[in-house]
Amino acid sequence: MNFRLTKEQEAFREEVRAFLAEAWPEGKRSFFPDNRPEAYQEEVRFRRQMGERGYLSLAWPKKYGGQERTPMEQFLFHWEIAYAGAPFPSTAVGIVAPTLMRYGSEEQKRTYLPKISSGEIDFCLGYTEPEAGSDLAALQTRAVREGDHYVVSGQKIFTSGAHEAEYCWLAVRTDPDAPKHQGISLLIADMSAPGIEVQPLWTMGNLRTNIVFWDEVRIPVSQRVGEENKGWYYLATALDYERINLFPGPVSSVVRQFERFVQVCTQTRRGQQLLSQDPGVRRRLVRLSAELQALILLNFKNAWIVDTGKVPNVEASVLKVYNAEFRQKLADAAMEVLGPYAQLEASSPYALSEGLWEWLPRFNVFMSIGGGADEIQRNIIAQRGLGLPRREG
Amino acid sequence: MDFSFSQDQKMLRSAVRQWLQQIHSPEQTRRLRENPAGFDEKRWQEIGSLGWLGLNVAEVQGGTGGSTVDAMILFEEMGRALFPSPFLSQWLSLTVLGRFCPEAEQLPLWERLLSGAEIIAFADWEGGNLWDGESGAYRTSIHSRGSEWILTGEKHWVLDGAVADHLLVTARGGDGHPCLVLVPKNARGVEVIPLQDAARRRMAAIRFDDVVLNQEALLMTGEMSVPIESGKPSPWALLWGEFVHLGGLAVCAELVGAGAFVLEEAVEHAKKRHQFRRPIGSFQAIQHKCADMWIDLEASRNLLYFAASRWDERHPEAPLAVAQAKLLVTESVQRVIREGHQIFGGIGYTEEHWMPLYFRFVKEGRALFGMPDEWDRRAAECLLDGRCFSGSMYSGNPSLQAGPRVI
Numbered sequence: 015m016n017f018r019l020t021k022e023q024e025a026f027r028e029e030v031r032a033f034l035a036e037a038w039p040e041g042k043r044s045f046f047p048d049n050r051p052e053a054y055q056e057e058v059r060f061r062r063q064m065g066e067r068g069y070l071s072l073a074w075p076k077k078y079g080g081q082e083r084t085p086m087e088q089f090l091f092h093w094e095i096a097y098a099g100a101p102f103p104s105t106a107v108g109i110v111a112p113t114l115m116r117y118g119s120e121e122q123k124r125t126y127l128p129k130i131s132s133g134e135i136d137f138c139l140g141y142t143e144p145e146a147g148s149d150l151a152a153l154q155t156r157a158v159r160e161g162d163h164y165v166v167s168g169q170k171i172f173t174s175g176a177h178e179a180e181y182c183w184l185a186v187r188t189d190p191d192a193p194k195h196q197g198i199s200l201l202i203a204d205m206s207a208p209g210i211e212v213q214p215l216w217t218m219g220n221l222r223t224n225i226v227f228w229d230e231v232r233i234p235v236s237q238r239v240g241e242e243n244k245g246w247y248y249l250a251t252a253l254d255y256e257r258i259n260l261f262p263g264p265v266s267s268v269v270r271q272f273e274r275f276v277q278v279c280t281q282t283r284r285g286q287q288l289l290s291q292d293p294g295v296r297r298r299l300v301r302l303s304a305e306l307q308a309l310i311l312l313n314f315k316n317a318w319i320v321d322t323g324k325v326p327n328v329e330a331s332v333l334k335v336y337n338a339e340f341r342q343k344l345a346d347a348a349m350e351v352l353g354p355y356a357q358l359e360a361s362s363p364y365a366l367s368e369g370l371w372e373w374l375p376r377f378n379v380f381m382s383i384g385g386g387a388d389e390i391q392r393n394i395i396a397q398r399g400l401g402l403p404r405r406e407g
Numbered sequence: 408m409d410f411s412f413s414q415d416q417k418m419l420r421s422a423v424r425q426w427l428q429q430i431h432s433p434e435q436t437r438r439l440r441e442n443p444a445g446f447d448e449k450r451w452q453e454i455g456s457l458g459w460l461g462l463n464v465a466e467v468q469g470g471t472g473g474s475t476v477d478a479m480i481l482f483e484e485m486g487r488a489l490f491p492s493p494f495l496s497q498w499l500s501l502t503v504l505g506r507f508c509p510e511a512e513q514l515p516l517w518e519r520l521l522s523g524a525e526i527i528a529f530a531d532w533e534g535g536n537l538w539d540g541e542s543g544a545y546r547t548s549i550h551s552r553g554s555e556w557i558l559t560g561e562k563h564w565v566l567d568g569a570v571a572d573h574l575l576v577t578a579r580g581g582d583g584h585p586c587l588v589l590v591p592k593n594a595r596g597v598e599v600i601p602l603q604d605a606a607r608r609r610m611a612a613i614r615f616d617d618v619v620l621n622q623e624a625l626l627m628t629g630e631m632s633v634p635i636e637s638g639k640p641s642p643w644a645l646l647w648g649e650f651v652h653l654g655g656l657a658v659c660a661e662l663v664g665a666g667a668f669v670l671e672e673a674v675e676h677a678k679k680r681h682q683f684r685r686p687i688g689s690f691q692a693i694q695h696k697c698a699d700m701w702i703d704l705e706a707s708r709n710l711l712y713f714a715a716s717r718w719d720e721r722h723p724e725a726p727l728a729v730a731q732a733k734l735l736v737t738e739s740v741q742r743v744i745r746e747g748h749q750i751f752g753g754i755g756y757t758e759e760h761w762m763p764l765y766f767r768f769v770k771e772g773r774a775l776f777g778m779p780d781e782w783d784r785r786a787a788e789c790l791l792d793g794r795c796f797s798g799s800m801y802s803g804n805p806s807l808q809a810g811p812r813v814i
Contacts (some may be wrong), residue, residue, distance in 0.1 A: 081609060299790060
């Protein structure tokens with residue numbers, strides 16, 4: 015049992031912090047999503063800066079231009095990014111690139127990897143459909159082979175970034191007659207191709223996502239990743255990676271939220287007394303701090319497991335559930351402690367913390383739903399972790 | 408960063424678990440409840456000979472020089488087996504004396520304590536505010552009469568007090584400084600009142616009615632220690648703090664062990680028990696309960712070892728980590744027990760089953776070495792006021808850096 019970083023890890027962390035202090039300074043560090051086009055331009059600019067520093071290919075093998083940083087170092091990097099509220103092209107770097115490196119053709123690697131690592135291109139994730147959420151393998155977007163193209167038709171939902179990304183990492187059904195897990199393929203779709211319609215979908219968390227209609231979109235077969243009908247296998251591997259690094263990823267953003275909450279309590283009076291001197295508030299903050307410490311430990315444990323070369327299936331699910339529940343508890347506590355004006359939106363007179371506490375509970379609803387709902391995570395813990403039977407058997 | 412145990416630690420766990428599996432079962436825990444001593448004397452002597460009592464005593468003092476993390480492994484296993492013995496009290500007293508009492512190994516009693524030939528318990532709480540002990544605000548008092556000491560007062564909720572041969576008693580000296588006094592149970596004027604606590608941990612209330620003690624009985628006083636430097640906790644606070652924090656951690660470890668046993672057994676039960684022509688473990692409600700139990704235990708275990716590790720490092724925020732552990736573990740394992748009861752159903756409600764024993768054990772855990780409210784208050788001082796120890800201020804911005812960072 016050892017909870018300290020090595021000198022090298024500390025040094026790397028300092029390097030990242032220094033980079034962020036310059037490239038994504040305090041003034042940019044909002045808690046909220048910023049949906050303005052100008053914000054996206056800033057994201058692209060920042061992405062390219064990271065690309066120049068090799069920060070988009072930290073984990074990649076040297077032969078692909080990467081730094082071969084250890085999983086713990088990658089985790090420390092992402093911790094600082096998330097703490098600073100900085101954007102990161104997670105789908106491209108975390109899902110697309112690793113899958114291409116393992117299963118992609120040489121041409122695909124040559125075409126896409128350099129542009130991902132330089133920050134030139136970004137990807138959106140085309141998995142979920144109206145009828146395929148938790149049961150993702152039931153996806154129906156159809157890809158029919160016609161010569162050296164697939165003709166793709168269907169509908170995806172919750173395709174975040176589809177209005178901005180140059181490409182889509184698209185899961186399609188290439189064999190409707192096979193059992194559902196055995197008829198899926200992965201395609202790289204150029205978002206400027208004809209037949210793609212992106213409709214905005216606004217969420218209660220102020221995050222914009224999209225519905226994407228695919229109407230006989232022609233995608234070259236050369237843009238299929240790996241073998242036809244083996245897509246679920248590649249996707250499931252990616253889902254595990256996603257579970258570790260993306261959902262929920264580092265919990266540093268909620269550490270920052272908790273720090274802000276404590277700070278507000280030490281600066282706000284209710285009547286004569288500072289909130290942080292109120293016994294009830296103090297008790298809440300202490301209890302939250304204990305759970306947050308437990309959450310941080312779960313987070314680091316997952317990173318450590320990956321760092322030792324193993325796959326944290328069950329531990330990732332434990333983390334996901336704990337993370338979602340803690341975030342919701344923190345948001346609830348802030349609402350209750352900070353009074354009615356915690357219900358004021360950002361633009362309102364008398365809004366608190368620029369509307370942070372009004373927004374946070376709305377945003378956090380998604381934490382227990384996206385990236386694998388908590389109910390699914392509990393099934394995984396029970397079945398994979400504890401060996402409880404899947405069905406009647 | 409390393410969440411694994413060393414080979415030595417794994418061997419320790421294995422040795423303790425195997426020994427306990429061979430010699431103990433929940434059935435025996437139940438039978439021992441009716442035994443006045445409340446523990447098996449023969450097994451106690453065996454523990455003494457295994458050297459575990461001196462796990463955290465330095466080698467030069469006759470111990471094995473282990474860490475707090477090592478000790479937590481041992482307590483996890485004892486909690487898992489629900490093994491009744493005065494082990495916690497003895498280990499705690501030996502560890503604290505070994506660390507803070509100058510030349511503890513020279514005490515005539517030392518060898519016999521290390522071997523378990525005589526039992527010792529820590530008698531501190533007087534029924535008021537637990538943290539009064541940190542500043543030595545005791546009503547129990549000791550004053551000198553010639554070459555002797557006279558001890559008067561009352562202590563409550565003394566863990567293993569009903570079976571202890573000796574008591575480590577905290578008291579206020581004539582000059583107002585707090586003292587640590589070694590009192591033989593047989594001394595005239597000592598009245599031990601055994602209590603029937605839910606978990607049968609041999610609790611006692613103890614009265615000291617003008618007990619006459621010789622010079623050597625006074626082991627330590629606040630005055631004897633190094634003068635207080637500004638910014639550092641008082642020596643008495645360190646000594647007393649060691650008792651309370653280590654005791655609290657040991658209880659957390661026992662709870663985690665107990666909870667882990669309940670989860671494992673509940674899962675086995677869920678696989679075998681059929682209702683509606685299928686194993687109840689195939690119902691999602693039961694699966695989700697088991698998942699929640701796992702989550703609670705995982706969070707608890709990590710926080711326990713984090714706090715133990717910080718304590719070993721003498722990290723300035725170690726007391727906060729211990730407080731967080733005490734609060735979170737107590738509450739989380741309580742939930743594990745409750746979910747366990749749901750899975751076992753009616754049969755787990757009967758005294759024939761061992762669930763009620765684990766229930767009582769975990770229930771009482773919240774009342775050992777400080778109630779949740781008391782730990783809440785102490786943790787708040789650490790988290791919000793920058794005071795992790797009485798009279799001390801650690802450096803850094805208290806409200807932000809006292810936050811939960813792993814690193």
